[in-house]
Amino acid sequence: MTPTTFTTDEAHPREVARPGHYDACLPIVEDDDFLEQAVQSAELPALLAALALANADPSLLADELRPPLPPMDSVIAPQGGMSTEAQKSARRVAANALKAFRDRGSVPAAQPSEESLAHIMRFLTKDASDDYLPLLRHELGIPNDYGAPAWKKSEVAPxxxxxxxxxxxxxxxxxxxxxxxxxxxxxxxxxxxxxxGGTWWENVYPGCRLDTPNFAYSYSFAQKADWPQQFSTRDEIETYLQDVATTFDxxxxxxxxxxxxxxxxxxxxxxxxxxxxxxxxxxxxxxxxxxxxxxxxxxxPNIPQIPGLDSFAGRCFHSSQWDTSVDLSGLRVAVVGTGASAYQIVPSIAGTVQHLSVFQRNAPWMLPTPGYLADIPAGMAWLLRHVPHYGRWYRFWQFWIAAEGRLPFVEADPDWTEEGSTSANNAELRRQLLTHLSRQLEGHPDLLEKMTPKYPPGAKRMLRDNGMWATTLMQSHVDLVTDGIEAVTPAGIRTVDGVLHEVDVIVFATGFRxxxxxxxxxxxxxxxxxxxxxxxxxxxxxxxxxxxxxxxxxxxxxxxxxxxxxxxxxxxxxxxxxxxxxxxxxxxxxxxxxxxxxxxxxxxxxxxxxxxxxxxxxxxxxxxxxxxxxxxxxxxxxxxxxxxxxxxxxxxxxxxxxxxxxxx
Structure with a gap:
């Protein structure tokens, strides 16, 4: 690896003042044992980048610690695919760097040069090409806001x-x-x-949250380090957007x-x-x-035109227009649709209702995401509050590993003929997702049949899965109905097989126009x-x-x-x-x-x-x-x-x- 010296750089002409609370960090006063414990739950590549910048120490970015970044498939490789030994070394290096930063008063090094930042970016991105660097600088936003206009009306047309x-x-x-x-x-x-807030102000249905990692779901000019979860709730996102509106006047x-x-x-x-x-x-x-x-x-909202809908005697509404006055406790509820909003609503209300009927036209493909509802680990949360710009580097890291995401897995090869997929990569993704689904539904062949999509993965929106969907649908008071809807009657929903599903409330989770x-x-x-x-x-x-x-x-x-x-x-x-x-x-x-x-x-x-x-x-x-x-x-x-x-x-x-x- 070529030695690099971190130097300062002159201000970029696009630079603007950023409100300080987004980048504010607390001083480190904790002892060595605490720091060593904190790094156990860290996202290591981003932490090494942040500490290399804070300490102006490029030696932290050793070749043996560079994340290998294996190709993404149904899951993202933890720590960028670093080996167990590399992770152990990285934690040791990071802990020592934290101690050094603490011991010199938790004061970040001088503003870095573009060359210094490019060196760190290439460490994280497996040597991204020069073409990518302007985009990566934009997403990182250090030391400047690169999306800001480099002109003002008062100068060009006063x-x-x-x-x-x-x-x-x-x-x-x-x-x-x-x-x-x-x-x-x-x-x-x-x-x-x-x-x-737009959609985040309007949607208040139970379980509403992101299905995009929310460090990446934030503005480049207003990056937030203290997200409580990887996939934040609707309330967290709405609070963030309100804060942006206030902070930036x-x-x-x-x-x-x-x-x-x-x-x-x-x-x-x-x-x-x-x-x-x-x-x-x-x-x-x-x-x-x-x-x-x-x-x-x-x-x-897209509300399907179903015969007899106006005759329904109960309550009926779209997921984006959730009726907060309705208490679902002890009621028989129908959820029409199995897309993104239904996927969040159904597990959230299943423990409250008397009976739940889920009406499915097309089963969703589900991406394994074990930590979908999990809080950010305590050690990681502490690091985000105490290491300068760690939140920015973590957002950068999330952006990069998903930058082109699963695009290779949704290719459509004109010469591909295998049913249920559109290319060799797409077939491999399908195989992985079916294996994941089969493991969850072992012993439930009837449900597995219903929940297996009949179309290639990527043709419709894929959903984040931590097992809650399958677990909910396996409950005795929950039915997954795959027969088409024929009509709505005053008492409920009648399917094409002639069965009347009696319900008190109908929720249309049927998406948008x-x-x-x-x-x-x-x-x-x-x-x-x-x-x-x-x-x-x-x-x-x-x-x-x-x-x-x-x-x-x-x-x-x-x-x-x-x-x-x-x-x-x-x-x-x-x-x-x-x-x-x-x-x-x-x-x-x-x-x-x-x-x-x-x-x-x-x-x-x-x-x-x-x-x-x-x-x-x-x-x-x-x-x-x-x-x-x-x-x-x-x-x-x-x-x-x-x-x-x-x-x-x-x-x-x-x-x-x-x-x-x-x-x-």
């Missing part, structure tokens, strides 16, 4: 009045608000709810309880008219230069063109963000920007928000009023994405999935790497756009 409307104060809306605020652009956020720009009903572009002035309505029916009009939609993909982008907002663009009529139910956008004939309209979490086996929604939202702000920067520098993509650029982009999706399991499998719209086209999912989306969203390709209208 005399131009320019304002932006953001629709939604969820994860993507707040990312956009923060970046606009950094650029000094006037903005207002319209939020139909009474608090920030976003709240004064949010108009709560205000829903946007229509957007209309005016050709003469080159501005958008935003029509809103408050909860008490007060209508408002606002004129802005640009609009950013941040309404998410999964926010309009994911392909109905921006519904029910009426949106008219240049020449009065209606966006929804133009799409005809088949949403398309250049970069998943902009649409021809709709100048200065930017969509976050737009068509084909969802990730389902790699990364998180926050990553894609941040990339799109940063791209949007750069588009506005180009507009202001050119002193032009409007920016809009060429139709040819959108078509070329969508054709390439469509071709990519046809090489993924979800693009070819014969199963109903929200990844595809009613035409069978995958309009939700990004089929390529996270690196590619990052690179595409750094600088707008102006050859793909028309910039029109002059500011005087």
């Amino acid at each position: 005399d131009i009045d320019f304002s932006v409307a953001i629709i939604g104060a969820g994860i993507s809306g707040m990312a956009a608000a923060h970046r606009l605020q950094q650029a000094g652009i006037e903005y207002v956020v319209f939020e139909k709810n009474t608090e920030v 976003l709240r004064p720009n949010v108009e709560f309880g205000t829903e946007v009903t229509s957007l209309s572009f005016d050709d003469d002035s080159g501005t958008w008219t935003v029509t809103t309505e408050t909860a008490d029916g007060i209508r408002g009009i606002r004129r802005v230069n640009a609009v950013i939609t941040a309404v998410g993909q999964l926010n309009r 994911a392909s109905d982008y921006l519904e029910p907002i009426t949106i008219t663009g240049r020449g009065g063109k209606d966006l929804h009529e133009s799409w005809g139910g088949d949403a398309r956008a250049y970069m998943g963000i902009t649409v021809p004939s709709f100048p200065n309209l930017f969509m976050l979490m737009g068509p084909n920007t969802g990730v389902v086996v790699n990364g998180s929604a926050l990553y894609m939202a941040e990339c799109a928000a940063e791209y949007t702000v750069e588009c506005l920067g180009e507009l202001l520098r050119a002193r032009k009023q409007n920016i809009e993509p060429h139709a040819e650029a959108m078509d070329e982009f969508c054709d390439r994405v469509d071709a990519g999706n046809r090489l993924r399991t979800w693009g070819v499998a014969d199963v109903h999935t929200w990844y595809r719209n009613r035409f069978g086209r995958a309009t939700q999912v990004w089929p390529f790497s996270l690196l590619e989306f990052y690179q595409l969203t750094r600088t707008p390709d102006l050859s793909a756009f028309d910039l029109t209208g002059d500011f005087r």
Whole structure:
């Protein structure tokens, strides 16, 4: 290994002040025995990285301690695949480094150079290529906020009045608000709810929590070290998002309880008219230069049209509109659906209800995740609070090991013919998942038959499994019903086999109308063109963000920007928000009023994405999935790497756009 000396570096021009409480650390005063015990539960690769930085000691990153990072399959190799002997050595090295850090007063070393940080990153990433380094710096955020705009409106266009409307104060809306605020652009956020958080404010169903490791499910500009669990509860996520809104002073720009009903572009002035309505029916009009939609993909409930549903005598609601006034104790409950929300609801209510009937159309594939509900071990939690930037390095580590995640396992090989899979890798993943399922259901062949998916893994969302789903369905008062639903009667649900399942409450855990982008907002663009009529139910956008004939309209979490086996929604939202702000920067520098993509650029982009999706399991499998719209086209999912989306969203390709209208 080439010796490296850690040196300081000058401030990056994008650097901005970060609120201190996200990076605050407590001094270490504990004795040697305590420190040696704490490292027993540490995530070692990230800890070595953090201590190498804190002590400015690259010798901690010895080749024999470098995580080998074996390919991911159904599970992630603990400690990056380090051998038992390497882990033992790493704990010894880490404990000694902790003692050294304590003994010199718990004072971190001077700000590192880019070269020093790159050396640590390459240790963790098994020598990531130079192409990856800008992305990795963005995700780490040391020493600077690399997603911040490198310009301010006061510098590029101080005399131009320019304002932006953001629709939604969820994860993507707040990312956009923060970046606009950094650029000094006037903005207002319209939020139909009474608090920030979007889906994390709305969904209050029992058991609601993340199924993405939540260190990676956090903003690059607001990294949090004291998460209590790896997969945090809804309350933890909502509290974090509220804290971000307060800490970064976003709240004064949010108009709560205000829903946007229509957007209309005016050709003469080159501005958008935003029509809103408050909860008490007060209508408002606002004129802005640009609009950013941040309404998410999964926010309009999908309630199936079942004959007789209106006749049901009991209570009935969608999982995202959970009726908190209903006490399920001692009731007979039906949960329709076995997707992500049902997977959390069913085990959470099974111990309360008299009888539980779970209606399944397609069984879910489940990824073994033994610690899904577990707290972060005490020693690890202590280290996160006391080692400078350990939380950042741990988030970085989580990001990297899942950066391209299971993409190789959802390949669709056109020459592959084995039933139930789409490639050799996909078949291997299926084998591993079936082995996991069979072990849980030993002695229950009937349930194993019902719970074995009939489609390739990855065609639908895969769920985190710590055994709770199988354990719940094996209980005597729980039925897994796989016969189709024929009708709802006043007494319950009748299936196609003629059986009436009598219930008191029906919960629809049937997902969302994911392909109905921006519904029910009426949106008219240049020449009065209606966006929804133009799409005809088949949403398309250049970069998943902009649409021809709709100048200065930017969509976050737009068509084909969802990730389902790699990364998180926050990553894609941040990339799109940063791209949007750069588009506005180009507009202001050119002193032009409007920016809009060429139709040819959108078509070329969508054709390439469509071709990519046809090489993924979800693009070819014969199963109903929200990844595809009613035409069978995958309009939700990004089929390529996270690196590619990052690179595409750094600088707008102006050859793909028309910039029109002059500011005087």
